[in-house]
Amino acid sequence: MKLLLKNREMLLVVAIIALLILIAIRFPPFVAPGNLANVYNDTSILIILALGQMAVILTRCIDLSMAANLALSGMAAAMLNAAFPGLPVPLIILAAVALGAFLGSINGLLVWKLDIPPIVVTLGTLTIYRGLIFLISGGAWINAHQMSDAFKALPRATLLGFPLLSWLSLVIIAIMVVVMRRTPLGRAFFALGGNPHAAVYTGIDVGRTRFLAYCLSGMLAGLSGYLWVSRYAVAYVDIAAGFELDIIAACVIGGVSIAGGIGSVGGAVLGALFLGVIKNALPVINISPFAQMAISGTVIIIAVAVNARAEKRKGRVILRKAEAAHG
Amino acid sequence: MKILKTLLVTAAVSVAMMATAQAETKKIALVVKALGIGFFEAANKGAQEAAKELGDVEVIYTGPTTTTAEGQIEVINALIAQKVDAIAVSANDTNALVPALKKAMDRGIKVISWDSGVAPEGRSMHLNPSSNPLIGNMIIKLAADNLPEGGDVAVLSATATSTNQNVWIEEMNKVLPNYKGINVVATVYGDDLADKSYRETQGLIQSHPNLKAIIAPTSVGIVAAAQAVTDAGKIGQINVTGLGLPSEMAGHVKSGASKSFAIWNPIDLGYSATMIANDLIGGAEAKPGAELKMGRMGVVKLDDKNEGAMADPFIYDAKNVEEFAKIF
Numbered sequence: 001m002k003l004l005l006k007n008r009e010m011l012l013v014v015a016i017i018a019l020l021i022l023i024a025i026r027f028p029p030f031v032a033p034g035n036l037a038n039v040y041n042d043t044s045i046l047i048i049l050a051l052g053q054m055a056v057i058l059t060r061c062i063d064l065s066m067a068a069n070l071a072l073s074g075m076a077a078a079m080l081n082a083a084f085p086g087l088p089v090p091l092i093i094l095a096a097v098a099l100g101a102f103l104g105s106i107n108g109l110l111v112w113k114l115d116i117p118p119i120v121v122t123l124g125t126l127t128i129y130r131g132l133i134f135l136i137s138g139g140a141w142i143n144a145h146q147m148s149d150a151f152k153a154l155p156r157a158t159l160l161g162f163p164l165l166s167w168l169s170l171v172i173i174a175i176m177v178v179v180m181r182r183t184p185l186g187r188a189f190f191a192l193g194g195n196p197h198a199a200v201y202t203g204i205d206v207g208r209t210r211f212l213a214y215c216l217s218g219m220l221a222g223l224s225g226y227l228w229v230s231r232y233a234v235a236y237v238d239i240a241a242g243f244e245l246d247i248i249a250a251c252v253i254g255g256v257s258i259a260g261g262i263g264s265v266g267g268a269v270l271g272a273l274f275l276g277v278i279k280n281a282l283p284v285i286n287i288s289p290f291a292q293m294a295i296s297g298t299v300i301i302i303a304v305a306v307n308a309r310a311e312k313r314k315g316r317v318i319l320r321k322a323e324a325a326h327g
Numbered sequence: 328m329k330i331l332k333t334l335l336v337t338a339a340v341s342v343a344m345m346a347t348a349q350a351e352t353k354k355i356a357l358v359v360k361a362l363g364i365g366f367f368e369a370a371n372k373g374a375q376e377a378a379k380e381l382g383d384v385e386v387i388y389t390g391p392t393t394t395t396a397e398g399q400i401e402v403i404n405a406l407i408a409q410k411v412d413a414i415a416v417s418a419n420d421t422n423a424l425v426p427a428l429k430k431a432m433d434r435g436i437k438v439i440s441w442d443s444g445v446a447p448e449g450r451s452m453h454l455n456p457s458s459n460p461l462i463g464n465m466i467i468k469l470a471a472d473n474l475p476e477g478g479d480v481a482v483l484s485a486t487a488t489s490t491n492q493n494v495w496i497e498e499m500n501k502v503l504p505n506y507k508g509i510n511v512v513a514t515v516y517g518d519d520l521a522d523k524s525y526r527e528t529q530g531l532i533q534s535h536p537n538l539k540a541i542i543a544p545t546s547v548g549i550v551a552a553a554q555a556v557t558d559a560g561k562i563g564q565i566n567v568t569g570l571g572l573p574s575e576m577a578g579h580v581k582s583g584a585s586k587s588f589a590i591w592n593p594i595d596l597g598y599s600a601t602m603i604a605n606d607l608i609g610g611a612e613a614k615p616g617a618e619l620k621m622g623r624m625g626v627v628k629l630d631d632k633n634e635g636a637m638a639d640p641f642i643y644d645a646k647n648v649e650e651f652a653k654i655f
Contacts, residue, residue, distance in 0.1 A: 029533060042526065144554065145578025145652075156558065232521040233554045234575070236547075239521055279523075283530025289487040289516040 008255045011306070012270040016277060023281045030284055037162060043276025044169035045224050045231070047269050049243075050250040051176045052217030054268040057251055058189040059206075059213045060196065060260030061118035065107060066221045067243035068129035071235075073100040073225030075133045078142040078151075078235035085148040092151065096226040097219050103129060104218015108211035118210075126244070133237045144233040152230050165227060172220070176265045179216075189213060193261030249296075250275050253303040271303075352385045355604045356406045357597060358399060358416040359390035360443065365574075366655040367417070370442075370597030374415075377601035380622060384605055387411060396420035403427040407434055413604035416450075417442035425449035437607040441600040444634070452613035452629055454600055456591030458636035462544070462570070463498025465589050465640045467506055469568040470540040473586050477508020478539035481531045483552050483569075485519040485545040495544050512538070517548045524551035532559050543569035549588060553579035573643050573651035580648045592641035593655060599624045599637050 024031045049066055056063040077096040080087060103125070110121040144152070155165035180186035188209045192199040196206050229235045254271025256263030278299065282292045357374045359367035371388040378384040387406070391398020396419045404427060406414055414431055418424050418440055428438045428449040438445075441454040457465075470480045482499075484492045496514065503511065512535050517524025524547060531538060532555070541556070543549035549571040556565050557579070567585045579585045599621040606620045607613060613633055618626040627635035643651060 027534065035533070038529070042529075141575055143550070143575045143578055145581065228522075232525055232551060233578075234521055234550050238519075241520065243522075280526060280529070283515060283527045284534045286513075286534070 009266045009270060012274060016270065016274050019277055023285060026285045030281060039276055039280045041163050041166045042280055043272055044165045045227050046246060046250055046276060047169045047272040048172050048220050048224050049247045050268045050272040051172060051265060052220035053247045053251050054256050054263050055189055055213045056217045057256050057258060058193040058260055058263050059210045060193050061111060061210055061213065062122060063107060063214060063217045064119065064122040064244050065125040065129055066217060066247055067240040068126045069100055069103045069218055069221035070225040070228055071239045072103065072129045072133050073222040074229035074239060075137055075235045077226045078147060078229045079137065081148055081151045082142050082146040089150050089154050093226050097222040100222015100225060101215050101219040104214045104221065108214030112207035112211045137237065139237060142235040147233060152233050155227055155231050165231065173265060173269055180265055185212060190261060246275060249300050253300060352383055353605065353608050354385050354387060354411040355413045355415065355601055356387040356389060356411045357601065358402055358414055360417050360419050361394040362390050362392055366593045369593035369654040373594035373597030374601040377598045377622060381605055386601060394419050396423035399424055400427045403431060407431050407436065411436060412608045413437040415439050415441055415600040415604050416445060418445045421446050437604055439600065439604055441596060447632060451607065453634045454603060454627060455634060455636045456596055457638065457640050459494045460498045461636060461639050463495045464502045466495065466542050466544050466569055467499045467503060469587055469589060470542050471506040471509050473566050474509065474539050479510050479512045479535055479537050480540040480542060481512055481535060481538055482514040483524060483527055483541055483543040483548045484514060484516050485548060487516045492544050517551060519545055519547040521547060521551045524548045525555045528552040528555035532561060538565055540566045540568060543567065546571050546575060550575050553584040557582055557584045572655060573648050574655060577648050577652035580645055587642050587644035589640035589642050595624055595641065596637060598622065603627065
């Protein structure tokens with residue numbers, strides 16, 4: 001199983017390298033180390049979000065409200081900063097994360113306690129959260145000059161030559177690797193997604209685990225909310241509109257199965273990076289904006305097609321293992 | 328007899344006084360989308376300026392508390408009851424206000440719309456803040472004014488299908504030959520998303536090392552481009568300009584990422600609307616081809632739909648952006 005996973009991730013690494021070579025043929029400066037670092041930095045937020053989404057998808061759910069959660073938490077963080085410029089930035093980040101987790105927990109509770117299909121719940125909260133942004137902000141923007149310098153500086157500050165935003169995403173990746181591989185919660189995500197009925201027998205509370213997955217994705221969305229708003233130095237109702245689809249696409253490209261139970265931190269990260277490379281390359285290789293949309297769509301479908309094949313093989317392996325464990 | 332005479336004289340005097348009183352102050356109502364919005368408060372400032380200049384005009388600044396057509400209809404009915412001489416409205420709905428405004432016109436009240444228009448049957452003319460050719464010219468002028476020796480400029484638009492931006496860019500390209508040495512090297516689309524606009528700007532910076540200016544005729548794009556130029560350390564090298572709002576751009580003008588940008592001036596708009604209303608009360612007729620007086624803003628020429636454009640978009644730079652940032 002491990003080998004197969006490795007293979008899938010290797011496949012993505014190869015695909016990304018092939019993509020970089022193709023881009024380099026048209027625009028060589030793109031693959032300069034400095035620019036690649038920029039591309040990673042630009043993709044950091046997507047990586048963080050994709051990891052949260054992965055946790056939710058693993059449990060056979062989906063979180064369509066992540067981008068709206070990001071926007072609401074980001075707006076709240078920006079408004080907090082504009083109203084109290086003296087408030088230390090770590091406190092603001094904490095507030096954004098807490099708000100994000102709270103918004104995520106609402107999704108989780110609805111899925112857990114009321115047993116509403118996750119896609120319906122999060123479609124509903126998506127619009128509610130967007131609406132709330134309008135309510136708290138009155139439709140007004142929070143602009144660069146209304147934010148304190150410290151608020152904007154944090155993701156840009158450099159450590160060992162790389163922006164803090166990049167470092168932060170690396171830290172989140174590390175934490176997620178530990179959570180997924182070394183904690184009961186991480187294992188519960190996989191077990192529940194692989195076979196919810198079997199998971200119940202092993203003592204996993206399906207509803208509670210899903211609830212925690214939503215809290216996790218909410219927390220990461222809240223954190224991303226701050227990062228987004230401070231990176232682009234602007235907050236308004238429509239920030240990150242439609243970004244939920246990018247997040248899900250990153251997961252799908254990274255081999256996270258929409259049917260749940262299959263996925264890896266490495267895969268989600270690579271999926272996000274793949275999208276990040278495309279997003280950053282399209283502006284410099286001079287392709288019509290209409291072709292850009294078609295290219296993004298084609299890539300996603302190819303990725304899903306490849307995954308569908310991979311999943312078939314993998315399903316058998318899991319069953320055999322499970323049988324062996326029971327026998 | 329004497330009593331009768333006194334009575335008659337008194338009556339005559341009072342009639343005369345009333346007549347002069349009426350001739351003295353013309354009541355022009357400036358109806359806005361909602362009270363408490365900076366943009367409209369600024370328009371009111373302009374309207375008051377016009378009233379002061381004209382001397383015999385009283386401006387009634389009014390509007391609903393929320394941006395609804397129902398609220399505006401109530402306000403308009405109240406104004407009809409007050410027998411104002413003219414109503415200048417920025418409408419919350421193109422069609423919903425028509426019956427109320429028709430009623431006003433039937434009572435001899437002059438009705439014009441400004442900023443946000445009313446359907447033609449509900450007003451005698453509509454005042455647009457600017458026109459597509461004027462905007463197209465302005466956005467390239469903003470870039471060219473800071474490039475006396477010419478250079479490469481790029482356009483960062485909204486979506487590839489957004490009508491406004493496409494028309495403005497088309498108009499810009501028409502007048503491009505007037506600006507010697509200015510080359511438009513690329514037009515990219517940020518889809519009015521902060522992140523995509525930011526990335527497209529980064530792309531422009533990378534693929535056009537000699538880029539001197541970025542023109543973003545969209546308020547999301549201009550802010551994102553300014554931030555991307557700031558983050559790339561290209562302030563002073565690349566000037567971000569285009570159309571934006573002072574409150575959103577103040578920080579970027581201060582940082583130097585944007586030397587100047589443009590948008591309509593709400594003060595001028597309120598001023599011009601009041602002047603036009605006054606001209607109509609004075610007997611001018613709003614018909615295609617007519618030229619109506621707008622005081623210090625010159626004249627507005629009406630097209631076949633009885634619409635006119637006020638002026639070039641107003642330029643905001645380090646000198647005035649702070650002041651206007653408080654307004655809108």
